[in-house]
Amino acid sequence: MAKYMLKRILHAAITLCVVICIVFALLRQMPIEGYFNNFDKMTEASIQVSLNKMGLNDPLPVQILHYFGQLLKGDLGVSNRYRQGYPIVKIIAQKAPISIKLGLISLAVSLAVGLPLGILMARSTRTRWKLWDKFGTVFIVIVQAVPSAVYHLLIQLYGSEILGVSMLFNDRNPMTWVLPVFSLSIGNIAYYAMWLRRYMVDESNKDYIRLARAKGVPAGKISRSHVFRNAIVPLVQYIPQSILFTLMGSLYVESLYSIPGMGGLLIQVIKLQDNTMVQALVLIYAAVSVLGLLFGDLMMALVDPRISFTGKEGAR
Amino acid sequence: MDQQQVLLSVQDLNFKFTLRGQVLHALRGISLDVYKGESLAIVGESGSGKSVFVKCLMGLNDANGCVESGKILYDGKDLAQFKSDAEWRALRGHRIAMVLQDPMTSLNPLKTIGWQIREAVELHQNLHGDAAKKAVYEILAEVGISDPQRRYNQYPHEFSGGMRQRVVIAIAMACKPEILICDEPTTALDVTIQAQILGLIKEMQKKYDLTTIYITHDLGVVANVADRIAVMYAGDIVEVGRCEEVFYDPRHPYTWALLSSLPQLGVKGEPLYSIEGTPPNLFHEVRGDAFAPRNPHALKMDFVKRPPMFTVTATHAARTWLLDPRAPKIDPPEHIRALREKGRQLGLTKGEECANG
Numbered sequence: 001m002a003k004y005m006l007k008r009i010l011h012a013a014i015t016l017c018v019v020i021c022i023v024f025a026l027l028r029q030m031p032i033e034g035y036f037n038n039f040d041k042m043t044e045a046s047i048q049v050s051l052n053k054m055g056l057n058d059p060l061p062v063q064i065l066h067y068f069g070q071l072l073k074g075d076l077g078v079s080n081r082y083r084q085g086y087p088i089v090k091i092i093a094q095k096a097p098i099s100i101k102l103g104l105i106s107l108a109v110s111l112a113v114g115l116p117l118g119i120l121m122a123r124s125t126r127t128r129w130k131l132w133d134k135f136g137t138v139f140i141v142i143v144q145a146v147p148s149a150v151y152h153l154l155i156q157l158y159g160s161e162i163l164g165v166s167m168l169f170n171d172r173n174p175m176t177w178v179l180p181v182f183s184l185s186i187g188n189i190a191y192y193a194m195w196l197r198r199y200m201v202d203e204s205n206k207d208y209i210r211l212a213r214a215k216g217v218p219a220g221k222i223s224r225s226h227v228f229r230n231a232i233v234p235l236v237q238y239i240p241q242s243i244l245f246t247l248m249g250s251l252y253v254e255s256l257y258s259i260p261g262m263g264g265l266l267i268q269v270i271k272l273q274d275n276t277m278v279q280a281l282v283l284i285y286a287a288v289s290v291l292g293l294l295f296g297d298l299m300m301a302l303v304d305p306r307i308s309f310t311g312k313e314g315a316r
Numbered sequence: 317m318d319q320q321q322v323l324l325s326v327q328d329l330n331f332k333f334t335l336r337g338q339v340l341h342a343l344r345g346i347s348l349d350v351y352k353g354e355s356l357a358i359v360g361e362s363g364s365g366k367s368v369f370v371k372c373l374m375g376l377n378d379a380n381g382c383v384e385s386g387k388i389l390y391d392g393k394d395l396a397q398f399k400s401d402a403e404w405r406a407l408r409g410h411r412i413a414m415v416l417q418d419p420m421t422s423l424n425p426l427k428t429i430g431w432q433i434r435e436a437v438e439l440h441q442n443l444h445g446d447a448a449k450k451a452v453y454e455i456l457a458e459v460g461i462s463d464p465q466r467r468y469n470q471y472p473h474e475f476s477g478g479m480r481q482r483v484v485i486a487i488a489m490a491c492k493p494e495i496l497i498c499d500e501p502t503t504a505l506d507v508t509i510q511a512q513i514l515g516l517i518k519e520m521q522k523k524y525d526l527t528t529i530y531i532t533h534d535l536g537v538v539a540n541v542a543d544r545i546a547v548m549y550a551g552d553i554v555e556v557g558r559c560e561e562v563f564y565d566p567r568h569p570y571t572w573a574l575l576s577s578l579p580q581l582g583v584k585g586e587p588l589y590s591i592e593g594t595p596p597n598l599f600h601e602v603r604g605d606a607f608a609p610r611n612p613h614a615l616k617m618d619f620v621k622r623p624p625m626f627t628v629t630a631t632h633a634a635r636t637w638l639l640d641p642r643a644p645k646i647d648p649p650e651h652i653r654a655l656r657e658k659g660r661q662l663g664l665t666k667g668e669e670c671a672n673g
Binding site for chain 1: 374376379401405407408409410413414416417418421422423424425426427435436439440471473484487491
């Protein structure tokens with residue numbers, strides 16, 4: 001097990017280094033005005049002086065090594081156009097907490113609603129009218145089929161009317177958090193419910209469930225420690241990714257409620273051609289995906305004893 | 317035979333499934349007695365209702381099926397009347413346990429072997445903590461798994477197919493049942509392991525005074541383990557008798573056909589016998605003898621009226637009009653006549669001339 005985990009972590013680290021190199025090398029191909037706020041008014045000489053000062057005239061490998069050194073110290077560099085001379089870490093530190101807070105709340109909500117809904121749906125497939133299953137399927141199909149922009153708008157429009165709160169987000173008024181959280185979690189609720197139901201129905205038709213029933217295990221316990229336990233395995237891999245991605249904020253929902261989060265930041269800095277900011281944000285997004293996959297794999301290995309054996313050892 | 321104690325008695329059991337508004341008549345009036353301590357084998361081709369029948373005994377059929385009429389008498393109760401899960405749970409495992417066909421899929425892949433056996437021990441032997449663990453070690457050793465302490469903490473994927481089937485048997489034994497149902501216990505195993513597993517089940521039967529019901533379509537297994545045989549066709553038992561009676565003196569044309577298709581009876585150089593046609597569609601009502609359309613010896617009567625069970629001996633009965641005194645004399649196929657002759661010589665069956673002999 002430990003060996004498997006170490007191997008996975010090593011793979012992830014290598015992937016991350018390669019990604020950093022590629023992003024760095026690509027951004028060096030961008031026009032150099034992206035490093036200056038007032039490029040048009042600068043003389044050729046002063047541009048060269050600044051470039052030398054920033055180390056941008058060094059050979060590429062030297063620059064990359066330098067950048068890795070910076071990263072190890074937790075320094076992402078400074079912004080040049082978005083907020084000139086301001087450390088990028090500080091810019092992110094101001095915006096991230098709100099996205100993280102909303103992301104975590106909405107994730108908790110989607111797990112707390114999505115998983116029970118999936119269980120109810122799966123269990124109701126064995127009943128006569130399958131009411132929960134039908135209700136849940138309608139909900140899932142609507143959420144999956146209707147473009148999210150449409151229901152986000154509807155939620156904002158009618159939700160604010162029903163709750164009697166402002167359409168816009170206000171950090172100090174918790175009531176205004178309700179609608180964005182709802183908007184952020186509704187997709188995940190449908191996702192978790194759909195897959196959990198599907199895996200649970202799959203599992204409950206398996207032979208070992210029949211054997212457990214033949215053993216005389218009560219239905220509730222079969223559902224919990226046999227069906228659910230096995231059905232959650234494939235979902236576990238997805239959960240870390242979705243945690244990390246909700247932390248990155250949602251562009252659409254954040255702009256809809258004008259939440260000062262991470263959501264639109266990347267697009268904003270791309271428009272501004274702020275090279276160092278783009279570089280830093282792309283790196284963060286890449287790191288988040290790599291970490292999400294890594295944690296997904298590690299959690300799978302924790303919940304499924306077969307995983308760490310899938311190497312050369314195999315089953316006897 | 318008749319002084320033997322009837323343990324479980326099924327009387328005229330009808331079982332139906334509802335599938336997308338259509339009704340499938342899976343069991344059509346089955347009657348069968350199971351005697352205490354015997355090994356009964358239920359044979360028949362796929363879809364003949366063998367599995368549905370034994371699942372009825374444990375209430376394990378899917379929710380879209382229900383007992384329409386008939387009785388399953390066991391231990392003073394009529395299982396056909398059972399509705400709730402709680403009623404069945406008093407019986408499942410505790411009185412009747414089951415070994416499933418495929419050991420590769422019948423264990424939970426995420427739980428250790430020990431956990432899965434222990435679950436049964438805790439439910440049925442009312443042991444907990446270290447006592448339960450000790451009981452699991454004992455059972456593991458009993459079914460021939462060495463080094464139980466280490467094996468306890470291993471997962472199913474660390475066991476081979478034969479070893480897993482031993483674990484499944486261990487789970488059944490942990491329940492301390494009275495009846496053990498083996499649903500094709502060796503079909504998924506290779507031949508060398510088959511004999512071991514059958515031997516193990518026999519050993520357990522002797523040790524715990526079990527009554528076993530085998531489901532199989534492997535007549536080799538039947539000959540190896542069974543005291544009595546019930547032949548099923550299209551949701552009905554067409555012939556039932558002691559092992560040697562059914563093998564050496566079969567009376568139903570379906571049993572003839574089944575035995576004729578045994579490769580062991582084939583003549584070298586000639587193609588193997590196979591039964592023409594397919595079993596009837598049980599979504600439709602079956603008229604007369606269900607086997608009649610595939611039966612080259614079918615009588616006119618077979619298409620009109622369903623034959624009753626005719627008694628051949630006290631232990632042997634078959635559901636065919638051929639046994640009616642009015643029926644014309646029809647010679648069974650050559651293979652069967654040879655078998656009958658052999659049985660007579662071996663003194664396994666009585667040499668009496670019968671209505672259709």
